[in-house]
Amino acid sequence: MNLILLGAPGAGKGTQAEILVKKLSIPAISTGNMLREAIANGTELGMKAKQHMDNGSLVPDELILGIVADRVAQPDCSNGFILDGMPRTLAQAEALENMGVKIDHVVSIEVDDAVIEGRMTGRRVCPKCGASYHIVANPPKMEGICNACGSELTIRKDDAPETVRKRLEVYHATTEILKEFYGKLGRLCIVEGNQPIEKANEEILKAIGAQV
Numbered sequence: 001m002n003l004i005l006l007g008a009p010g011a012g013k014g015t016q017a018e019i020l021v022k023k024l025s026i027p028a029i030s031t032g033n034m035l036r037e038a039i040a041n042g043t044e045l046g047m048k049a050k051q052h053m054d055n056g057s058l059v060p061d062e063l064i065l066g067i068v069a070d071r072v073a074q075p076d077c078s079n080g081f082i083l084d085g086m087p088r089t090l091a092q093a094e095a096l097e098n099m100g101v102k103i104d105h106v107v108s109i110e111v112d113d114a115v116i117e118g119r120m121t122g123r124r125v126c127p128k129c130g131a132s133y134h135i136v137a138n139p140p141k142m143e144g145i146c147n148a149c150g151s152e153l154t155i156r157k158d159d160a161p162e163t164v165r166k167r168l169e170v171y172h173a174t175t176e177i178l179k180e181f182y183g184k185l186g187r188l189c190i191v192e193g194n195q196p197i198e199k200a201n202e203e204i205l206k207a208i209g210a211q212v
Helices: 013-024 031-040 043-052 061-072 090-099 113-121 163-175 177-184 197-207
Strands: 002-006 028-030 081-084 105-110 123-125 130-136 187-192
Touching: 002 013, 002 177, 013 028, 013 081, 013 105, 013 197, 028 031, 028 061, 031 043, 031 061, 031 081, 031 130, 061 081, 061 090, 090 177, 105 177, 105 197, 113 123, 113 163, 177 187, 187 197
Parallel strands: 002 081, 002 105, 028 081, 105 187
Antiparallel strands: 123 130
């Protein structure tokens, strides 16, 4: 089963993808994670993407599509995959169709902007070991300090309030048209994201007809 998870930044796509990976035994393909890895490794793609991500703007389609095409061709995707963070534009969605990447279901996780801003601006990450926290939902034992390695926690630049608001504006301007696109194809499912994680996951599984 090939799935796409839609939703604004911070809507919970990554969290739901992690659960679905275990329940459906298919890999999640997070373009955000792949891009951050490329940036950390200092690759040419990473450096190009970093300029766009730091500004809160979308990474150009040719960079994203190249990454995704290579990834879905890997053997572990033969039984299905979950796309997290892509497509973000109508052009990307049409390109996937033209590339022959078959999508069975598109799940849109709906969360109000105000809730998302609170989620994202409260996130903290450890630059050393990669552990992530939230000042309300998952605070570290000692304020500002990583539980795992004791390093000082930081705020990712794309979690800064002004960047979050810009990312939400970009999302509403470019991505929501995807719901209309996939709705016409009969593949769209709407799930309320501002509820307990397990409850939202149950709704997703029911919507895609998965027997787990």
